[in-house]
Amino acid sequence: MLSVIIPAYNEQENVPVAAERVSCLLSENMIDYEMIFVNDGSSDGTWEKICEQSAQNDRVKGICFSRNFGKESAIFAGLRYASGDACVLIDCDMQHPPETIIEMYNIWKNNDVDIVEGKKSSRGKENILYKGFSKLFYGLIKKASGLDMTAASDFKLIDRKAVDALNAMPERLTFFRAMSGWVGFKTEYVYFDVAERTAGESKWSLKSLFKYAVNSISSFTSAPLHAVTLCGVLTLLVALIMAVNTLYNKIVGNSLEGFTTVILLQLITSSIIMISLGIIGFYISKIYEEIKCRPRYIVREFKNIKGEEKK
Numbered sequence: 001m002l003s004v005i006i007p008a009y010n011e012q013e014n015v016p017v018a019a020e021r022v023s024c025l026l027s028e029n030m031i032d033y034e035m036i037f038v039n040d041g042s043s044d045g046t047w048e049k050i051c052e053q054s055a056q057n058d059r060v061k062g063i064c065f066s067r068n069f070g071k072e073s074a075i076f077a078g079l080r081y082a083s084g085d086a087c088v089l090i091d092c093d094m095q096h097p098p099e100t101i102i103e104m105y106n107i108w109k110n111n112d113v114d115i116v117e118g119k120k121s122s123r124g125k126e127n128i129l130y131k132g133f134s135k136l137f138y139g140l141i142k143k144a145s146g147l148d149m150t151a152a153s154d155f156k157l158i159d160r161k162a163v164d165a166l167n168a169m170p171e172r173l174t175f176f177r178a179m180s181g182w183v184g185f186k187t188e189y190v191y192f193d194v195a196e197r198t199a200g201e202s203k204w205s206l207k208s209l210f211k212y213a214v215n216s217i218s219s220f221t222s223a224p225l226h227a228v229t230l231c232g233v234l235t236l237l238v239a240l241i242m243a244v245n246t247l248y249n250k251i252v253g254n255s256l257e258g259f260t261t262v263i264l265l266q267l268i269t270s271s272i273i274m275i276s277l278g279i280i281g282f283y284i285s286k287i288y289e290e291i292k293c294r295p296r297y298i299v300r301e302f303k304n305i306k307g308e309e310k311k
């Protein structure tokens with residue numbers, strides 16, 4: 001069975017459209033499915049629409065949040081309560097073309113792959129500001145963690161094995177796009193064009209995007225912490241060069257009385273402070289890695305090992 005997970009935040013016009021399109025498509029292709037709408041604390045009639053749909057079709061299920069927790073939380077709630085052999089995540093606004101689900105499903109069914117990731121072959125309509133920020137964001141991620149996610153999206157099919165692995169990650173600040181890569185497994189890609197929104201407008205404000213960017217980067221890499229240590233080392237190098245220079249001036253006799261000491265003290269103490277901060281930062285980053293309690297490794301498959309079905 002395929003679980004289709006659809007996060008919805010203020011999407012009252014889109015819920016019926018999405019339910020209709022996805023259910024038609026899947027029954028046409030004779031795929032056994034369930035559809036899980038996650039209502040992320042919408043302030044409009046989204047939940048009522050979801051209830052309406054589930055009254056008409058018992059394959060439509062709903063999860064309702066107490067408030068807006070963000071798309072990431074909605075995705076993880078969907079994964080937690082999905083019971084399919086594979087889960088597909090798709091946006092409610094149909095910007096991810098549902099036809100691609102069939103393509104993903106066939107790849108998953110006919111090959112030995114665990115994750116089928118949708119990649120944007122074009123980004124669709126976006127304003128210049130959004131384009132600029134997303135470029136900066138992906139640039140930072142790439143620098144910090146080496147992952148190129150420019151074309152990545154949340155549109156993915158994930159096998160049960162990988163879903164269980166994701167469910168086992170206890171961290172609270174999540175970054176689904178990167179985490180689904182982190183768990184590993186065999187990944188295949190399909191390309192899709194971002195469509196226009198069916199109705200309504202994008203739910204991201206500049207503020208929420210900024211928050212998302214900072215959370216994503218900090219939940220996935222501790223590189224900024226190490227930057228402080230690097231600064232400290234650089235200052236120390238400069239300090240050493242300056243020290244030689246000031247001492248030389250002192251010896252030659254063309255320096256003011258007491259000036260040398262001040263310069264040396266300032267240079268050396270500031271670099272020591274920066275390095276110490278960096279070291280503290282390093283330990284904080286370790287604490288931070290540990291506190292996430294991620295599993296140390298994830299096994300994809302067992303053969304002839306007893307007790308493997310035990311979780």
Ligand code: UDP
Nearest residue numbers: 007008009040070071091092093202203204
């Ligand atoms: N979404 C959500 N919670 C939020 C913001 C968005 O569940 O706080 C959902 C939204 O309903 C949609 C998907 O995430 O199904 C993508 O949102 P949107 O279309 O606004 O983002 P964009 O396509 O502009 O990146």
Ligand code: MG
Nearest residue numbers: 091093095197
């Ligand atoms: Mg959208």
